[in-house]
Amino acid sequence: MTTDPHRARPRHLLQSRAAWAPDGGIGAATGPVVDMGEFGSYAGPHRLIAAENAGEQVRLTWDDGATADFHRLWLRDNCACADCRHPQTRERTVKLVDIDEPGRPSVSADADGALTCTWADGHVSRFDPNWLRQRRPGMETDAQPTPRLWTAARMADGLPSVDHHAVMHSDDGLRQWLDALTRDGAALITNGPTDLNEVVRVAERIGWPRETNFGRHFDVVSKPNPNNAAYTAIRLEPHVDLPNWQRSPDFQFLYCLENEAEGGESLLVDGFAVAGALAQEDPEAFETLCTLPIDFRFQDSGNDIRFRAPVIGRDPDGTLREIRFNNWIRDAQPMHPETAERFYRGYRRFWELLRDPRYMIRFQLKPGCMMAFDNLRVLHGREEFFPNTGKRHLQGCYIDRDLVDSRLRVLERS
Ligand SMILES: [Zn+2]
Structure with missing residues (x-):
């Protein structure tokens, strides 16, 4: 086990602007393309230019060349349509246990730059390209700034x-x-x-x-x-x-x-x-x-x-x-x-x-x-x-x- 006492756990779960800022730069942001039933912002400048099946994953490519793989079950589970996510509570209502094994969807990057997945049972899921981008595997949606540890000297002018x-x-x-x-x-x-x-x-x-x-x-x-x-x-x-x-x-x-x-x-x-x-x-x-x-x-x-x-x-x-x-x-x-x-x-x-x-x-x-x-x-x-x-x-x-x-x-x- 590594022990670095200076790595105090970041307490602060405020989503950091850095993690969420559209990487196309200020001014390039666009509004959401697909309503994902989400209070947090997912405005961003990016569009998807390609979507393809790669085994159990769906491989996405954005307009700046960034790519990411999403498991097909993750996509089915996170469908934000009115049947899968309650329009008022915004909570998940789809229950994977109650639907047939969804199989591999047919996928496309559509005209809006969003992802469309059509499942074996005919259900269609659409995903906003920037919402997906925020949730690429490995991304932290609740980025945590590091606490500023202090000594008396640092607080010499008093507490904030x-x-x-x-x-x-x-x-x-x-x-x-x-x-x-x-x-x-x-x-x-x-x-x-x-x-x-x-x-x-x-x-x-x-x-x-x-x-x-x-x-x-x-x-x-x-x-x-x-x-x-x-x-x-x-x-x-x-x-x-x-x-x-x-x-x-x-x-x-x-x-x-x-x-x-x-x-x-x-x-x-x-x-x-x-x-x-x-x-x-x-x-x-x-x-x-x-x-x-x-x-x-x-x-x-x-x-x-x-x-x-x-x-x-x-x-x-x-x-x-x-x-x-x-x-x-x-x-x-x-x-x-x-x-x-x-x-x-x-x-x-x-x-x-x-x-x-x-x-x-x-x-x-x-x-x-x-x-x-x-x-x-x-x-x-x-x-x-x-x-x-x-x-x-x-x-x-x-x-x-x-x-x-x-x-x-x-x-x-x-
Ligand atoms: Zn759905």
Whole structure:
């Protein structure tokens, strides 16, 4: 297995202009020739000039000489006619299991430069040439830009930020903010109102908040009988929220309503950047944190929510997927002494790097400002604050990555 810690998994599923731009250049684009029942754009300048059967494939040639082979069953399965794809829902209605083996179609590049396939049972499928071109074998229809990992030096001028009014009232503002959030893993909204539950209204610009045992949203204040460290006034080490859940929240929003108390500066650190640094500096420690399952657990009078996973999560190809670092809800798990030796050595070094001022940024969140971050990548924390010097009130909520990515794709349509 290859392990390149710097190959953080691109989170951002926004279709990239580069992958979709008509390669004939701006101005050469034409509208679709065939309605493929598709919201995404497939305008493009290309026409098919040839189509021929080649064994089980249909070989297509476009007007610039590009060629590609499509399996005949793929073509039958992806027919976009009204019988095969629901005209309103745009979902597939053709069921290959219910139709006769379609055989090899007779194919042609028709007068519009589209592909026409006539099947053995007489069914006719037409395909837009540029839609097919986007879906050539090997193409990525959801191209994923690489996340921009950061250090404190790179964020010296502060997090990317967008004005609250722009986020709430313009698609451009919302897109700008979500683009920064998904690439940098953290972004601010500034100059907002200090109204209760504004954090939920921001989330509703995207979709729906993700509910947890802390509710649809939560109030970060110093409470008399806290069930969580955030509800005290103590310093919070950099952490991710809810690693004790199988599906930890993807994004977290923290909206500042009042911040008059002394202390309480917010801390953020790009966990993927730090994991990469650990891999460079101490590959053995990195490997331990990637492979040793750790128990996380939240318990209060009504809940006992547990999950076991390594501190650093990788995909099978070695790209970083998630960080699960939260010291106060790490459970007291049985551990062989030799395992404990390895674990505590790696854990300490990772923790030291997370605290390292080369990586950690620190700032005072102002009332009317909201910080948003990728909870599985960017760790957050705060300095101790002193409740008797003034009020401090933040409201938070979570939102799923699916909704963030979806909102970006929809914004990208226009
Ligand atoms: Zn059809």
